[in-house]
Amino acid sequence: MVPLNYYLILGALLFSVGALGVILKRNLITMFMSVELMLNSANLTFLAFAREWNQVSGQVLVFFVMVVAAAEAAVGLAIVIATYKNRKTVNADETASLRD
Amino acid sequence: MPTDLHYLAILPEIITAATGIAIMLLDPFTAPQHKGRLGWLGVAGLLAAGVAGAAQSGRTMTAFGGMVQLDSYSVFFRWLFFGVSIGTILISLQYLKREGVHHSEFYALVLFATTGMSFMAASVDLILMFIGLETVAISTYVLAGFKRSxxxxxxxxxxxxxxxxxxTxxxxxxxxxxxxxxxxTRFDRVAEALSAQGPSAFFLVGLALLLVGxxxxxxxxxxxxxxxxxxxGAPSPVTAFLAVGPKAAGFAALVRVLYSALPDMENHWGDVLGLVAVLTMTVGNVAAITQSNIKRLLAYSSVAHAGYLLVGLVARNELGISAVLYYAVVYALMNLGAFTVVVIWSGAGETRVHLSDYAGIGFRYPFLTGCLSLFLLSLIGIPATGGFMGKVFLFAAAVQSHHVGLVVIAVLNSAVSAYYYLRIIVIMYMQEPAAQVPSVEIPVPAAVALVLAALGTLLTGLYPSALLDLASRSVLAVR
Known part of the structure; x- marks a missing residue:
């Protein structure tokens, strides 16, 4: 059996990759996918703990998160498309006009 | 089949969600010029939900396997959220028509967000709290981008x-x-485990990530x-909603999770939030000074006010949380009011949002500018307004728990904030108006919202005891 720590470390790595992606990448779609990676690393962590506790509830939680992530994906992509229609770009720096 | 579902405990949320769905369903059958009727349906649904919530006040019960808790705390915040959403719809009715985006999804999304906020305040389980938060977030993402073109x-x-x-x-x-x-994920079980095990590394990581979120x-x-x-960038009524509703809901959930689930780590989160409060107040107020766009100015002011609310959390006593609840209501009234004036004055396409656009209009539009002045004075914390009493309670709570340094910084911050709030009043009354002052008409629903907000701001300032009593009764459910 794979020990708990392995899953947690993998989860932390995925989370870091996702967080760095949001911070460093400038393409809105890539940033959005990085966020999904972060959500999935949280899911992995949930599942690892659920197995450790031998509980079903932790696995059910992951389904809730997946539903939320799907709803978020629908709205997020719609927002990106609306932006593309008006600006003809999905680069975060080129779409920015609001600033101090 | 679990037996303790107790649908009645979430009756207000069922009403708001069902009204939202009804609006979506009725939309195709409503002629474009009558979309406003669906807005009124939304108001009716929120009023009905408020009545249903009132019928439940005084009762305490848990439902859905211990996920939802109906208590005076959730009832208090429900009323606040329903009131905020009614206000938002009232100021949106004319605005949406004016901007040519009169789609009834707007009202449905406000109702869905309200449902989420209501669940955030009532949740005693991390997962329900998360789902409530996401319901609010996803609805408000769409609302912020509502002017698609x-x-x-x-x-x-x-x-x-x-x-x-x-x-998230x-x-x-x-x-x-x-x-x-x-x-x-239940708050009470988390609290039990925490007091049994002490603050281990996972607790600290969890708390830190929770606070960042x-x-x-x-x-x-x-x-x-x-x-x-x-x-x-968001449409002004949405800005008003964002600055008031989701922020208050965030505080409602934060208070509940910190006091009910992580009470034994109060020294950890108390110290962190103390620093964050100082930083938030100072950053918000200092940045607001240089703003020339009134929406940006009010945005920074809302950051600063989050800092004041945190002072009540840091106090970690009963008066502190009551003061947070009290200030959440007052803040909602004065901020919704101020944004209502911004919505009305900005004109088609929101062209008049610069501070200079307010020059000299004080005596041409006495009702609008009089109300705006009242809200600004309340935001500063001038006596006889709700903002003053709210700050008194917040700071008194912090002094009670010996956070004198924090209170000194908060008071200094209030003094700084007086500069940029008063500047707007000076511009309105003492500067020369532009060559031709544009004429705006004040829509009746927005005027009603404005009058209600102004009355609320004055009443909470002159008779604070009624609301404070209600707030302190609500707090007992959390502590």
Whole structure:
């Protein structure tokens, strides 16, 4: 059996990759996918703990998160498309006009 | 089949969600010029939900396997959220028509967001709290980008979405660690495990991630950077809603989770939030001084006010949380009011949002500017307004728990804030108006919202005891 720590470390790595992606990448779609990676690393962590506790509830939680992530994906992509229609770009720096 | 579902405990939320769905269903059968009727349906639904909530006041019960708790705390916040949403719909009716985006989804989304906020205040389980938060977030992402063909609205939605989703992921990761350490997501079980095991590493990681996630949601410094851009680009009624509703809901959930689930770590989160409060107040007020766009100015002011609310949390006593509840109501009244004036005065296409656009209009539009002045004075905390009493209670609570330094900084911050709030009043009454002062008509629903907000601001300032009593009774459910 794979020990708990392995899953947690993998989860932390995925989370870091996702967080760095949001911070460093400038393409809105890539940033959005990085966020999904972060959500999935949280899911992995949930599942690892659920197995450790031998509980079903932790696995059910992951389904809730997946539903939320799907709803978020629908709205997020719609927002990106609306932006593309008006600006003809999905680069975060080129779409920015609001600033101090 | 679990036997303790108790649908009655969530009757108000059922009503708001069902009204939202009804609006979506009736939309295709409503002629474009009659979309406003669906807005009124939304108001009716919110009033009905408020009545249903009133019928439940005084009762305490848990439902849905211990996920939802009906108590005086959730009832208090429900009323606040329903009131905020009614106000938002009232100021949107004319605005949406004026901007040519009169789609009834707007009202439905406000109702869905209200449902989510209501659940956030009532949740005693991390997962329900998370889902409530996401219901609010996803609805408000759409609302921020509601003017689809306006690039500024698009940009506001993009920024809100990316940072909102990012903070959601951080929050969820924190919840995962709390679950991993305790084997449960219920607040009471988490608290039991915490007092049995002491603050271990996973608890600390979970708490830190939770605070960062909430920090984004309620715009605490240093996680506030999205606020001015999002508030500036979003349609003004949505800005009003964002500054008031989701922020109050964030505080409602934060108070509940910190006091009910993590009470034994209060020294950890108390110290962190003390620093964050100082930073949030100072950053918000200092940045607001240099703003020339009134929406950006009010955005920074809302950051500063989150800092004042945190002072009540840091106090960690009963008066502190009552004061947070009290100030959440007052803040909702004065901020909704101020944004209502912004909505009315900005004109078609929101062209008049610069401070100079307010020059010399004081005596031409005495009703509008009189109300705005009242709200600004209340935001400063001038006596006889709700803002003053709210700050008195917040700071008194902090003094009671010997956070004198924090109170000194908060009072100095209030003094700084007087500069930029008073500047607007000076511009309105003492500067020469532009060559021709544009004429605006004041729509009746927005005027009603304005009068109600002004009355509320005055009443909470002159007779604070009624609301404070209600708030302190509500707090007993949390502590």
């Amino acid at each position: 306006d690039p500024r609205s698009n940009e506001s939605a993009v920024k809100y979405f990316i940072l909102g989703a990012f903070s 992921a951080v929050l969820l990761y924190g919840i995962a660690f709390l679950y991993g350490q305790t084997g449960s 909430f920090g984004f949601k309620v715009a605490m410094a240093p996680f506030h950077v999205w606020t001015p851009d999002v508030y500036e």
